Amino acid sequence: MSRLFLPRDAAALALGAEAVGEAIAREASARGLSVEIVRTGTRGACWLEPLLEAETPAGRIGYGGVSPGDVPGLFEAGLLVGGAHPKRVGRPGDLPWFAGQTRLTFARCGIVDPLSIEDYRAHGGCEGLARAVAMGPEAVLEEIVKSGLRGRGGAGFPAGIKWRTAARADADRKYIVCNADEGDSGTFADRMLMEGDPFLLIEGMAIAGYAVGARQGYVYIRSEYPHAIRTVRAAIERARGAGLLGADIAGSGFGFDIAVRVGAGAYICGEETALLDSLEGKRGVVRAKPPLPAIEGLFGRPTVINNVLTLAAAPWILAHGGAAYAALGAGRSLGTLAVQLAGNVARGGLVEVPFGLSLRALIEEWGGGTASGRPVRAVQVGGPLGAYFPESLLGTPLDYEAFAAAGGMLGHGGVVVFDDSVDMAAQARFAFEFCAAESCGKCTPCRIGAVRGMEAMDRIAAGTEVARNRALIDDLCELMADASLCAMGGLTPNPVASALRHFPEDFRSAAQAAE
Amino acid sequence: MRGAHVASMDQATRGKASNTGLPAPADAAQLEAILAAHADSEGALLPVLHAVQETFGYVPAAAVAPIAEALNLSKAEVTGVVSFYHDFRDAPAGRHVLKLCRAEACQAMGGRGLAERALRRLGIGWGGTTANGALTVEAVYCLGLCAIAPAALLDGEPVARLDGPALDVLCARAEAP
Numbered sequence A: 001m002s003r004l005f006l007p008r009d010a011a012a013l014a015l016g017a018e019a020v021g022e023a024i025a026r027e028a029s030a031r032g033l034s035v036e037i038v039r040t041g042t043r044g045a046c047w048l049e050p051l052l053e054a055e056t057p058a059g060r061i062g063y064g065g066v067s068p069g070d071v072p073g074l075f076e077a078g079l080l081v082g083g084a085h086p087k088r089v090g091r092p093g094d095l096p097w098f099a100g101q102t103r104l105t106f107a108r109c110g111i112v113d114p115l116s117i118e119d120y121r122a123h124g125g126c127e128g129l130a131r132a133v134a135m136g137p138e139a140v141l142e143e144i145v146k147s148g149l150r151g152r153g154g155a156g157f158p159a160g161i162k163w164r165t166a167a168r169a170d171a172d173r174k175y176i177v178c179n180a181d182e183g184d185s186g187t188f189a190d191r192m193l194m195e196g197d198p199f200l201l202i203e204g205m206a207i208a209g210y211a212v213g214a215r216q217g218y219v220y221i222r223s224e225y226p227h228a229i230r231t232v233r234a235a236i237e238r239a240r241g242a243g244l245l246g247a248d249i250a251g252s253g254f255g256f257d258i259a260v261r262v263g264a265g266a267y268i269c270g271e272e273t274a275l276l277d278s279l280e281g282k283r284g285v286v287r288a289k290p291p292l293p294a295i296e297g298l299f300g301r302p303t304v305i306n307n308v309l310t311l312a313a314a315p316w317i318l319a320h321g322g323a324a325y326a327a328l329g330a331g332r333s334l335g336t337l338a339v340q341l342a343g344n345v346a347r348g349g350l351v352e353v354p355f356g357l358s359l360r361a362l363i364e365e366w367g368g369g370t371a372s373g374r375p376v377r378a379v380q381v382g383g384p385l386g387a388y389f390p391e392s393l394l395g396t397p398l399d400y401e402a403f404a405a406a407g408g409m410l411g412h413g414g415v416v417v418f419d420d421s422v423d424m425a426a427q428a429r430f431a432f433e434f435c436a437a438e439s440c441g442k443c444t445p446c447r448i449g450a451v452r453g454m455e456a457m458d459r460i461a462a463g464t465e466v467a468r469n470r471a472l473i474d475d476l477c478e479l480m481a482d483a484s485l486c487a488m489g490g491l492t493p494n495p496v497a498s499a500l501r502h503f504p505e506d507f508r509s510a511a512q513a514a515e
Numbered sequence B: 001m002r003g004a005h006v007a008s009m010d011q012a013t014r015g016k017a018s019n020t021g022l023p024a025p026a027d028a029a030q031l032e033a034i035l036a037a038h039a040d041s042e043g044a045l046l047p048v049l050h051a052v053q054e055t056f057g058y059v060p061a062a063a064v065a066p067i068a069e070a071l072n073l074s075k076a077e078v079t080g081v082v083s084f085y086h087d088f089r090d091a092p093a094g095r096h097v098l099k100l101c102r103a104e105a106c107q108a109m110g111g112r113g114l115a116e117r118a119l120r121r122l123g124i125g126w127g128g129t130t131a132n133g134a135l136t137v138e139a140v141y142c143l144g145l146c147a148i149a150p151a152a153l154l155d156g157e158p159v160a161r162l163d164g165p166a167l168d169v170l171c172a173r174a175e176a177p
């Protein structure tokens, strides 16, 4: 029997993977061929989806951008043995787009059947947890500290310190919470991992639970990700059956289990304390810190709350050692970063590379420039609260400190490219509008400031008292940055001020522009 | 497609319930079952509300009191949570729901103009439902399909690389009575 691989990641489905699968089944049966179609996650080259692969003696041969109409021709060309065809891309791993990456966290994504624990084990899965339970909790904490792993949700806080704080806290119960709210626009790495390699997240959470002494984990997934929710739920069931979760994980005598909770369309619930309130069944309102969640978190108990990618980095670190992880990267940003290349870009997708690559290399070498073919004018990095960079800042290396120094932030690694048709005044207005819509309402600078900022932007666009309204925006930005309780209000000035600073020509009124 | 199915069942059965303002006996039994299924889970309000909305297509006002009682909360707390989250509706949606991404990566690919045009053609605003009750269009901020923007979810199924004609086809299909 011949084997084909076809992604069922939401991005592949959005581009018609389901219809391709049906066409293959039809064509194979019409030809009397017996073909097994393995549904995988995506390798992350969204620009090549649906990426169909055939298992051949020379390895897996890919065919990119396949549509149902291509299928008869593909069979005619010898799809099952990797035959020549205009859509043939060869072995995907040999494409420069993949060969130039360092896949640690995303090593299996797009290659394995996401719900096959046998596949997972055959590709190195479960080794991290096995080593963890062999070395004991204290040594696990040591490895994570040594790896230099920093939180991938945005703030870049050292994971080892957080775990150790929760481990040292004394309590009747502790929790591991995975932040899978992935609200930042331009990001999809968490989704891709949950749909393509969910056992890795489960293993990472089990390692965290074992290290800090937590027996219950929650994965809080945004409702906008129905496919990820289904896949993680199914994977948890299977992980229980395989002893990766349950009363005795990996033969350690330690019990750990996970439940999925679904968000309800509130961006602020990605903020860790709002997320905890939401998990408790409340409105997602930000809590004042201290107390730190690691000391008093979910239901008042010590809680490690980490992003999906932070937790998913743990198995590799445990399997290969903290030092091996720390050997990659730049400055104080160690290991690999999963960059999500999005927006107006020719070859968008997930690029996992050691920290330190420049934004320009990423956009030009991986992205292949804009999708529209027009010049790049602005790049927003780090989600809706991230700064807009002009062309002159594209030399900035992907590194937490370097981005901060350039007035931006790396956040969750989302890179959104805009061509020269972008109206930066509209982008700045949107930043206020988004903050107004998604503010939790707890503090005035954010709740009121965002609405006033939006109004001032409208008056500038209408040419009403432009200078006065620009001054008002400067004041609002200062107030929001200084006096907001959390980064929602505190960082909204980032996109606004960077747009004003780097693209002032877009903020003249229509009347001024006509002069 | 599940959402669509639930919503249409909703249209067929909901009229009486909203006349009385109380859940019909069959609905009350369904609500009971949802509450019983979540009796042992901690912080169960969001899972309960999701289940209620999946079953009834929205969170009926008459469901608030029984939910509050079962979870040992005040009615104000439950109402406060329902109103805080964008996902929860206090009235049924159209038979189909199109969630159109309004966030930056989709903006970079012309999503803003695309959405405005579609809403104008349908004669509704964000969150509105077409006059024939067929289609509700909701704003979402990112669907994780940012590398193949502009993107949307129609009844939970992802669509991407949308342009004017593609969106017209989607809307026309969904709008058909």
Ligand SMILES: Cc1cc2nc3c(=O)[nH]c(=O)nc-3n(C[C@H](O)[C@H](O)[C@H](O)COP(=O)(O)O)c2cc1C
Pocket (backbone or CB within 6 Å): A150, A151, A152, A153, A154, A155, A156, A157, A179, A180, A181, A182, A183, A184, A267, A268, A269, A270, A271, A272, A273, A305, A306, A307, A308, A310, A311, A486, A487, A488
């Ligand atoms: C407004 C706001 C939204 C956030 N959204 C997310 C999110 O969607 N996912 C995430 O992992 N972290 C998000 N964060 C960061 C979390 O508060 C927190 O730093 C993170 O969950 C900690 O995990 P980490 O150390 O592994 O990054 C957000 C923060 C703010 C202020």
Ligand code: SF4
Pocket (backbone or CB within 6 Å): A268, A286, A438, A439, A440, A441, A442, A443, A444, A446, A447, A484, A485, A486, A487, A488, A489, A490
């Ligand atoms: S800054 Fe905004 S989102 Fe953050 S706590 Fe204040 S009101 Fe809530």
Ligand code: FES
Pocket (backbone or CB within 6 Å): A185, A186, A187, B101, B102, B103, B104, B105, B106, B107, B141, B142, B143, B144, B145, B146, B149, B150, B151
């Ligand atoms: S910004 Fe539209 S899908 Fe992410």
